[in-house]
Amino acid sequence: MKSKLFNLPIVIASFAASATNINAGPFYHEDSGFVVIEAENFSAQHLDDKRRWLVFSKNTATHNFADADQAHYHDASNGAYIEVLPDTRSNHHEPLVRNDNFTNNAGTMAVLSYPVYFETPGRYYAWARAYSTGSEDNGVHLGINGQWPASSQRLQLCEGKHAWTWSSAQRVNTNHCGTPNTIYIDIPHKGVHTIMVSMREDGFELDKLLLTKDKSYIPADKDKSETFNNPKPLQEKTQLFKISDYSRILHAIDDFTIENTGEIPYYQHKAENALAINAVKTAYRNKFAHAEYNVQAKEVGNYTLKLVTLTEIDGESTYIVSINNKEIGRFTNPETTTDYQEIYFNMQDVELTKGDIIRVSSKAVTNGKVPENGGTAFARGRWRALVLSKND
Ligand SMILES: [Ca+2]
Ligand SMILES: [Ca+2]
Ligand SMILES: [Ca+2]
Ligand SMILES: [Ca+2]
Structure with a gap:
């Protein structure tokens, strides 16, 4: 052999x-x-x-x-x-x-x-x-x-x-x-x-x-090196690192509507691809902002939902996910020494029906650890996505 x-x-x-x-x-x-x-x-x-x-x-x-x-x-x-x-x-x-x-x-x-x-x-x-x-x-x-x-x-x-x-x-x-x-x-x-x-x-x-292609070319000794196909590295993802098994990603910025209820608003933090609360305004602190998504017919089914939030060093924001005003998950970010680390919060066995309103809410809070303008800085309740994984 x-x-x-x-x-x-x-x-x-x-x-x-x-x-x-x-x-x-x-x-x-x-x-x-x-x-x-x-x-x-x-x-x-x-x-x-x-x-x-x-x-x-x-x-x-x-x-x-x-x-x-x-x-x-x-x-x-x-x-x-x-x-x-x-x-x-x-x-x-x-x-x-x-x-x-x-x-x-x-x-x-x-x-x-x-x-x-x-x-x-x-x-x-x-x-x-x-x-x-x-x-x-x-x-x-x-x-x-x-x-x-x-x-x-x-x-x-x-x-x-x-x-x-x-x-x-x-x-x-x-x-x-x-x-x-x-x-x-x-x-x-x-x-x-x-x-x-x-x-x-x-x-x-x-x-x-x-x-x-050169008819007059005459190679000598070992001549040129091999002409390899030398592909550039593929683009790697820079966000949603641990999301690998999903049916649909609902992006906070692209897929959710910022709710106009007279309460405090979200703004789009484009650089982090997240919704966030402008906590510079004292009236926006310690209150929930909301964003909504309307479930489509093609999304009907039983799912595990995963809320993707971002850590912030100056506070541990609270998040609520509800469907048709019924709360299905309430989470608080962990403490962190690094801003904008993705945190994943799971909600199991969630039944979605056409027309359901999925609402994500979060709150700007401070942990009193980061001094700013005579007070302390506030976390902005940032979140990036809600991930739907269909259960068979
Ligand atoms: Ca031989
Ligand atoms: Ca021979
Ligand atoms: Ca050879
Ligand atoms: Ca021979």
Whole structure:
């Protein structure tokens, strides 16, 4: 079972490290007309019962497949490469067996996939960095999206034996070594396309692929680094941190109506996305302000309600939730040393009917701890949301 090890693509450290990127593999994109791929970072391999691309690096275990040469990872880009094995035809004395150790039918044996996002469609000249030690290990097919265009079949190396060598030559009947700079792939439109590799001759060793829109570009040595898709971090939420299982969030500012009953009003504290009481006005202190929500037909059902309030250092406000003037919850914020921490108060088993009026009330209070203008500062009864979680 040791050989199974060979089948695993190398995982790039930067992709493996992030917990929020667990499913991300080495996905490529075009960067300014270039796509650079480490061959060992393929996403998938198919049709590999007879021949299979195996990854070689300093971490590779020994194997017992037919193979005429030693491993060549020392000079390989990224310290790793792939070879399609077994290699039962390493020289022309060994018999050629079609669809076994050789195939001119591109896309039928040991097919690798590399998904790439292309911003720029058009013609890309394709180069392969390969290592050949004989005459029967130096041809490979390239393709795109399951197609194997005539322009990208039979990539061939002749020169540069026993060294990692770039080639973009296509083998033709009149020149078995291939015509230099003739392999190309046309990208039909902007979007994700799968660049593909398949076996032509077993024993082929492939280190790296380079696609360029620049016909005169000639890669050298290990050339450019891989062109990875490098997404920016996703936007994380900055509020309602612990709300993860809900049917509907009723936002204090957006969904509640500030009740106009002649009692004290709320104002909208936009920066904190909360309703609040302007406790600068002494007449607004120690009295309840109210806001209401009218239950819609689609919200009828049995719920757990969660009131989200915000702590304030200068007082512990009281909150009341009622439905049709019947109180279903009364809560007081805990003491805090940090302003605007979210506090969650639960109300279980709440039946909501169409037309019900949900009212949230709160009060501006002081705990006498924060001096202000000869007196002490008041908490403003801030709250952010009422969260509805439907019970099954
Ligand atoms: Ca070998
Ligand atoms: Ca061979
Ligand atoms: Ca070989
Ligand atoms: Ca490589």
